[in-house]
Every structure is written in structure tokens, then in C-alpha cells.
Amino acid sequence: MKSPITRTAISLLGVLSVAMTSPALAAECGGNLGQFLNGVKQEAVSQGISARAADRALANAAIDNKVLRRDRAQGVFKLTFLEFSKRVISQNRMDHGRKNMSKYAAVFDRAEREYGVPRAVITAFWGLETDFGAVQGDFNTINALVTLSHDCRRPELFRPELIAAIRMVENGDLDPARTTGAWAGEIGQVQMLPVDILEFGVDADGDGHVRLKASAPDAILTGANFIRHLGWQSGQPWLQEVIVPSGLAWQNTGLGKALPVREWSAKGVQAKEGSLASNDLAAALILPQGRKGPAFLAYPNFSIYLEWNKSFIYTTSAAYFATRLGGASRYNAGNPDPGLSDAQMKTLQRILQGKGYDVGKIDGILGAGTRAAVQKEQLRLGMPADAWPTPQLLSRLQ
Structure with a gap:
């Protein structure tokens, strides 16, 4: 069973923000599909791709309305960290992760030697994205990218991916009729977009191709x-x-408020297991469900998780999963204060927006903007400023 939330359901791989559609791209999206595909072919050829490869890639391309529905409906998963992490980091997934780290030990050795990335980190992403390759998505990749490029909502993101997919057809690494993946065009066991596959793909098994769907070694080293x-x-x-x-000053917690480890140690923060990292290393103290729930120091490498996926809950779960695969014990769940329902969260967001805070879309999602606003209001009201919204906070703001 595919993880209930993946990079494709939240944000595109490597994309940190959505730019406004440029006039040139806007003019090239929408309209007659045949004319649109002809324009794509001309662009591909102008970039050195053969006309034959473009024709083969686009011969049977079609709009997939299921892709459009998924694109319109996408949103960050609304479970709390405890709910989400318990659901996606099952004992079965832990067991399969360890077995795969053993099975592909030589490949992981190479990944650590050549790229410096621990096997537990790669394995955690591999498991959360596709259950180690078991569920990679059943959307035709070319059709998905044609659909999202033709649609005028975000063509500046997807048209380059479509051109890259055509180049993959030319290279023999994508079959336009049979290659399937996620609805937003990601392919393979670690779910990567064509542009990134072309730039960072590694032929780990030596067959002359980068095939992230079928080759676990290729997926591991490319990741x-x-x-x-x-x-x-x-x-x-x-x-x-x-x-x-x-008695910690909770207003000092949260991403973007990193302090040297020595300062956290001086404030009484202790490692649950082992010892804290080097005194000079910066770290942010994050509290996914407030001061009464699990607490973590997020070191500089944690920022890489946020580039993989912008959801705080997903990234914290992925990073935590990697620590577990690396030998850490289960977190102390604590006893967090009750959170807000979806309706209550939307009400809170409207109140915060009315006070001038930028909380983004009123969607019931506890995102970075809402967390920051909550923390400021908690501090103003003399409440523990741990950025965890509670019914008590909502009541005081109403």
C-alpha cells in the first residue's frame, strides 16, 4: 500500500515555491491539443532532441482528467505528527527497511562513500515514497506531464519536465506507452521528476541506463x-x-530559531539517547505537537528534508524514520494538549489573518505561517509559546 502522503501530494520535487506563469508560457498552454503538442515538439527539437524521438513520445499523448482532479485537490495531509508517524512508520515498514539495507549493503556502501548520505536516510525516503518500490503510481507519465503542461495553472513547472521526459524516451529510459508513475510526473522507486533524473541519475547496475522503476541500485544511488x-x-x-x-523559554523553539548546541545544553536540553552533537553545530528545537509532545533537535541536514518536501509533518516523520532505521528507539510520545479540529483550525486561521498574519490559504492545515502566528499570539497572551494551537488559545482569541 502506498504511503498516504508523498512528495507528489504536497509539492514538486525540488520546487520550493510556485512562480507566476510567464506570458510566453501562458501563450503556449491551453487551446488545441494538437497545436500544443506541435509546439512542444518544436521546442524539444530546438534543444537537440531528435524529431523522431519527439514524435514517438507524443504520438498517443492525451489529456488525463484524473490528473487534473488530483492537481486541484492536492493538499497537505492533516494528521498530527503522532498520528501520521505512527501510521507510516509501521513495524512492517521498519522490517522491510532493515532487510533492504542488508540486501543492498554494497550499494549503500557506495552511496555513503561517494555521496556521503547515510543508508538510513535513503531507505527512509524509499520506504515512504513507494514502499520500497511496491507502489510507484499508475498514471501514464507522458500523459500526466502533457496534461499539466497544457493546463495553464503551472505550465512553467511542467513543460520543462515534459521536454526532459522526451529526452528520456530518446535515451531509451522511458517508454511513452508503458512508463507509469505519480500523477505529477514523478517516476520510480524514489519518485523523481525527469529533469532531476537526467541531471542526477546514476547507472548503478551498469546496464547503460538509469531505470528508477525496475532497478533498486539505480534508485538508491540516484537518490x-x-x-x-x-x-x-x-x-x-x-x-x-x-x-x-x-521551564524552557518556548518562544525560542521552532524552525528558523537555531542556536549552537552548547546553548541548548546550557538551557537544560539533553539527548534522550547518547549525547548531543558538537557544541558548535547549530540546531533548532522543534516541537511537532507542542511542549508536552515529542521534542527534537533539528540539525542543518534537516533542511534537506524540507527541500524534498515542504510539509513539516512529512519531513519530520521522514527524518525520524531515518533515525529509527539508524538505531534510535521509539520516541517518547508524551501527552500533548488536544489540538484543533479541521473547522476549528480554519476558524483560527481566519482570526489570525484578520490580525494581519500571513497564514496562506484558509485550509485547516497547520503550516509554517500558522505556526509562527500561533507562537506570536501565545507570547502576547502570556501563554506557553510552543506554536501548538489548542482550543484554549482559540477561545481566548475569539
């Missing part, structure tokens, strides 16, 4: 190469569960 590109710092930690004192 490692991409993670290194995102800025992974070899030999450094990414996430560590900690024990925090009850």
Missing part, C-alpha cells in the same frame, strides 16, 4: 546523488530526540 545536491553535509546528524526542561 543519494540528489540528496547530496540538495546540500547534505556528510558525517553530520539530521534529527535527534531530546528531553527538554519544563
